[in-house]
Amino acid sequence: xxxxxxxxxxxxxxxxxxxxxxxxxxxxxxxxxxxxxxxxxxxxxxxxxxxxxxxxxxxxxxxxxxxxxxxxxxxxxxxxxxxxxxxxxxxxxxxxxxxxxxxxxxxxxxxxxxxxxxxxxxxxxxxxxxxxxxxxxxxxxxxxxxxxxx
Amino acid sequence: xxxxxxxxxxxxxxxxxxxxxxxxxxxxxxxxxxxxxxxxxxxxxxxxxxxxxxxxxxxxxxxxxxxxxxxxxxxxxxxxxxxxxxxxxxxxxxxxxxxxxxxxxxxxxxxxxxxxxxxxxxxxxxxxxxxxxxxxxxxxxxxxxxxxxxxxxxxxxxxxxxxxxxxxxxxxxxxxxxxxxxxxxxxxxxxxxxxxxxxxxxxxxxxxxxxxxxxxxxxxxxxxxxxxxxxxxxxxxxxxxxxxxxxxxxxxxxxxxxxxxxxxxxxxxxxxxxxxxxxxxxxxxxxxxxxxxxxxxxxxxxxxxxxxxxxxxxxxxxxxxxxxxxxxxxxxxxxxxxxxxxxxxxxxxxxxxxxxxxxxxxxxxxxxxxxxxxxxxxxxxxxxxxxxxxxxxxxxxxxxxxxxxxxxxxxxxxxxxxxxxxxxxxxxxxxxxxxxxxxxxxxxxxxxxxxxxxxxxxxxxxxxxxxxxxxxxxxxxxxxxxxxxxxxxxxxxxxxxxxxxxxxxxxxxxxxxxxxxxxxxxxxxxxxxxxxxxxxxxxxxxxxxxxxxxxxxxxxxxxxxxxxxxxxxxxxxxxxxxxxxxxxxxxxxxxxxxxxxxxxxxxxxxxxxxxxxxxxxxxxxxxxxxxxxxxxxxxxxxxxxxxxxxxxxxxxxxxxxxxxxxxxxxxxxxxxxxxxxxxxxxxxxxxxxxxxxxxxxxxxxxxxxxxxxxxxxxxxxxxxxxxxxxxxxxxxxxxxxxxxxxxxxxxxxxxxxxxxxxxxxxxxxxxxxxxxxxxx
Numbered sequence: 062x063x064x065x066x067x068x069x070x071x072x073x074x075x076x077x078x079x080x081x082x083x084x085x086x087x088x089x090x091x092x093x094x095x096x097x098x099x100x101x102x103x104x105x106x107x108x109x110x111x112x113x114x115x116x117x118x119x120x121x122x123x124x125x126x127x128x129x130x131x132x133x134x135x136x137x138x139x140x141x142x143x144x145x146x147x148x149x150x151x152x153x154x155x156x157x158x159x160x161x162x163x164x165x166x167x168x169x170x171x172x173x174x175x176x177x178x179x180x181x182x183x184x185x186x187x188x189x190x191x192x193x194x195x196x197x198x199x200x201x202x203x204x205x206x207x208x209x210x211x
Numbered sequence: 212x213x214x215x216x217x218x219x220x221x222x223x224x225x226x227x228x229x230x231x232x233x234x235x236x237x238x239x240x241x242x243x244x245x246x247x248x249x250x251x252x253x254x255x256x257x258x259x260x261x262x263x264x265x266x267x268x269x270x271x272x273x274x275x276x277x278x279x280x281x282x283x284x285x286x287x288x289x290x291x292x293x294x295x296x297x298x299x300x301x302x303x304x305x306x307x308x309x310x311x312x313x314x315x316x317x318x319x320x321x322x323x324x325x326x327x328x329x330x331x332x333x334x335x336x337x338x339x340x341x342x343x344x345x346x347x348x349x350x351x352x353x354x355x356x357x358x359x360x361x362x363x364x365x366x367x368x369x370x371x372x373x374x375x376x377x378x379x380x381x382x383x384x385x386x387x388x389x390x391x392x393x394x395x396x397x398x399x400x401x402x403x404x405x406x407x408x409x410x411x412x413x414x415x416x417x418x419x420x421x422x423x424x425x426x427x428x429x430x431x432x433x434x435x436x437x438x439x440x441x442x443x444x445x446x447x448x449x450x451x452x453x454x455x456x457x458x459x460x461x462x463x464x465x466x467x468x469x470x471x472x473x474x475x476x477x478x479x480x481x482x483x484x485x486x487x488x489x490x491x492x493x494x495x496x497x498x499x500x501x502x503x504x505x506x507x508x509x510x511x512x513x514x515x516x517x518x519x520x521x522x523x524x525x526x527x528x529x530x531x532x533x534x535x536x537x538x539x540x541x542x543x544x545x546x547x548x549x550x551x552x553x554x555x556x557x558x559x560x561x562x563x564x565x566x567x568x569x570x571x572x573x574x575x576x577x578x579x580x581x582x583x584x585x586x587x588x589x590x591x592x593x594x595x596x597x598x599x600x601x602x603x604x605x606x607x608x609x610x611x612x613x614x615x616x617x618x619x620x621x622x623x624x625x626x627x628x629x630x631x632x633x634x635x636x637x638x639x640x641x642x643x644x645x646x647x648x649x650x651x652x653x654x655x656x657x658x659x660x661x662x663x664x665x666x667x668x669x670x671x672x673x674x675x676x677x678x679x680x681x682x683x684x685x686x687x688x689x690x691x692x693x694x695x696x697x698x699x700x701x702x703x704x705x706x707x708x709x710x711x712x713x714x715x716x717x718x719x720x721x722x723x724x725x726x727x728x729x730x731x732x733x734x735x736x737x738x739x740x741x742x743x744x745x746x747x748x749x750x751x752x753x754x755x756x757x758x759x760x761x762x763x764x765x766x767x768x769x770x771x772x773x774x775x776x777x778x779x780x781x782x783x784x785x786x787x788x789x790x791x792x793x794x795x796x797x798x799x800x801x802x803x804x805x806x807x808x809x810x811x812x813x814x815x816x817x818x819x820x821x822x823x824x825x826x827x828x829x830x831x832x833x834x835x836x837x838x839x840x841x842x843x844x845x846x847x848x849x850x851x852x853x854x855x856x857x858x859x860x861x862x863x864x865x866x867x868x869x870x871x872x873x874x875x876x877x878x879x880x881x882x883x884x885x886x887x888x889x890x891x892x893x894x895x896x897x898x899x900x901x902x903x904x905x906x907x908x909x910x911x912x913x914x915x916x917x918x919x920x921x922x923x924x925x926x927x928x929x930x931x932x933x934x935x936x937x938x939x940x941x942x943x944x945x946x947x948x949x950x951x952x953x954x955x956x957x958x959x960x961x962x963x964x965x966x967x968x969x970x971x972x973x974x975x976x977x978x979x980x981x982x983x984x985x986x987x
Binding site: 095098099156158174183195 | 852856857861868871872930932937938949956958959
């Protein structure tokens with residue numbers, strides 16, 4: 062059932078994925094001041110990949126994603142934990158936010174941003190893990206008889 | 212120092228990379244870290260010897276009173292030095308012992324992580340920090356015992372060690388919380404000054420029990436001793452390091468550390484001295500049944516740990532001197548003997564002492580090292596072990612409670628230990644040569660250096676015990692003894708301890724001579740021994756499985772409707788109780804609505820009702836969708852754009868997930884009886900009504916100060932962000948979010964595992980199906 066083979070969906074997914082990813086990055090980066098943030102951005106990106114998955118199948122989505130969704134979860138957790146370290150270095154209490162301004166482009170980098178990227182990756186990875194796990198067993202169901210549906 | 216310990220974990224993680232660069236020399240490179248730490252510690256010696264306490268302060272989570280402060284006094288210094296010195300030697304040793312082993316990098320990762328955890332444990336000043344390091348040593352020990360993970364018995368032993376020590380850890384954290392409540396501080400430095408108040412506190416008995424269970428499991432005291440000999444499934448460097456020199460002493464360390472705070476009461480004295488003496492005798496007795504050299508040594512470690520516990524229980528100044536000397540002596544000779552055992556295993560290919568003989572001709576250096584360390588274990592002059600044993604006898608003779616019993620147990624332990632020492636240090640090297648699986652020859656220097664150095668130290672300290680005086684005084688100050696000066700000497704004159712030593716030499720020699728026959732006799736006791744505490748552990752584990760099966764069948768029966776009913780009823784009970792009995796209901800109901808708000812609310816209700824009565828699954832899903840989108844609409848109307856976006860996205864993803872599972876769901880039919888549906892209706896109405904009341908009374912009452920005011924006021928100045936929701940999520944409440952990230956990750960892994968598990972089950976039923984390939 063995965064891989065629709067519908068022309069409209071195929072074209073739409075191909076066009077929408079970059080837009081959705083761009084939009085998710087936009088949401089992620091502006092999240093601190095405007096509506097947005099890592100959680101929402103992760104959901105948007107997951108939606109984009111899910112659409113692509115429906116259009117082209119799991120294998121194509123994996124090729125597009127390059128890394129396993131489960132690794133994304135791990136990386137997200139790592140970023141979340143790593144974002145606590147700069148405060149340590151400065152001798153501040155655990156998890157105190159640290160801010161740096163990158164001079165030329167006048168961009169405010171911070172540990173909350175790193176943390177938010179971690180949230181983004183965990184959300185994206187978790188949703189995709191669930192979806193691909195479901196799709197994977199679906200494939201098997203297609204290949205064999207479905208034992209639990211009567 | 213804190214940076215060094217934390218950095219050590221990073222170094223541990225880098226071991227595979229280092230292995231890539233340095234190859235077989237990696238252990239030598241990594242040994243530089245503990246060696247450097249040992250040098251730093253030695254540099255602090257003048258301060259420690261002067262009786263000062265180094266307090267390296269580092270606030271970590273000040274809001275929760277958790278600090279990373281390190282406390283270095285005589286006791287911590289002694290332990291830290293043992294950990295770093297023996298750690299460096301063990302790393303060098305394992306380089307040759309595991310030469311060319313496929314998993315050498317993994318070994319280095321875990322053992323270095325263990326080393327740092329153990330250092331953290333003995334240096335930590337804060338109870339929470341100490342506990343974190345305590346648990347880390349349990350986990351790394353688990354990974355090291357199960358190092359040969361293809362071996363079922365190694366995995367079982369690893370799990371047993373983990374369950375026993377972590378089970379004790381649970382008791383310990385409860386004990387720590389009570390300790391902090393009773394002493395009104397999380398800092399060990401402060402708690403140790405509040406001994407009188409602590410001992411008089413009402414919480415003293417329960418907290419003492421909890422702390423003792425934690426310490427006894429870790430230090431393999433009777434009746435928890437059985438996990439330690441099983442842990443010998445680990446590679447020998449691990450046995451030498453974790454299961455004799457350092458980790459198993461963590462429990463003893465904790466007892467020594469808390470001695471000024473908790474010690475001296477009658478419960479303390481009786482429990483510790485009796486349990487310790489019993490452990491001594493049990494360990495020594497169980498040891499001589501074995502011919503496996505590592506098991507022999509492991510049981511004699513149990514005996515030594517019992518001795519240390521007993522000495523702390525006795526708690527007189529003399530006993531504390533004996534404690535420090537015995538601790539040091541044991542770490543030196545037992546480390547050396549384990550490493551020798553590893554050499555024998557490595558060179559001859561067997562661990563059975565009865566299969567070895569006459570090895571002094573082929574391995575003279577190893578034989579010399581074994582002899583020196585063995586003499587120390589036996590407690591013979593002129594080694595440090597002799598001094599330790601004499602002092603031990605001396606303090607046992609000072610005991611008030613149960614003196615004859617304790618003396619008897621100590622004496623039995625002493626002569627059996629002497630026999631063990633002879634079996635381990637004489638049997639393989641003297642007598643007729645025997646054919647061993649491998650042709651033995653002298654090991655490479657990397658294997659020999661460690662045990663040789665440790666044995667030399669034993670000898671040196673035995674010959675010139677005066678050089679330990681300052682160390683003993685500094686350590687005793689930390690354990691809470693009053694005596695100002697100690698003069699250790701090998702020769703104590705002709706007295707009762709010496710007579711006891713001579714008697715144990717005689718009896719021990721007899722046991723050694725007739726050991727082969729004795730073992731045959733002891734084999735007949737096997738059925739009784741098999742009913743010991745380990746059988747209790749097995750029964751407990753079986754019982755646990757049975758209870759788990761029963762409660763799974765009861766609560767986790769796989770019907771989501773039952774889960775929901777259960778969850779909702781608990782919610783109803785708890786919240787309802789709080790709402791009606793702890794607070795009063797007062798609210799003003801105003802129906803001052805705009806038209807579009809009423810429409811959104813109406814849609815929500817209509818969607819919910821429709822979802823319940825629809826006759827087709829797709830229609831029900833669509834109805835739920837209507838409800839979800841109306842909720843999003845409500846968020847928009849009340850200016851919560853973040854929530855609205857989230858709600859919309861979640862609705863969308865729900866549709867996607869539903870599409871994926873739709874085809875495998877069973878036929879959409881009414882499966883429940885009218886009674887069940889009535890029950891569900893009642894539960895649903897009650898929960899719905901209660902939540903409505905709750906919301907109304909929360910909004911109407913204004914009993915509590917609103918936290919959102921703080922968030923709104925501080926979002927920009929403190930969090931540098933205008934989006935309050937985001938600032939709360941990633942800054943103010945980042946720790947909560949981090950926890951939620953882990954929950955989400957676990958949920959994803961759970962979904963993945965569940966679906967994979969189903970597939971595996973499916974395959975198991977049909978062996979013909981090709982095995983699953985994981986390309987996800």
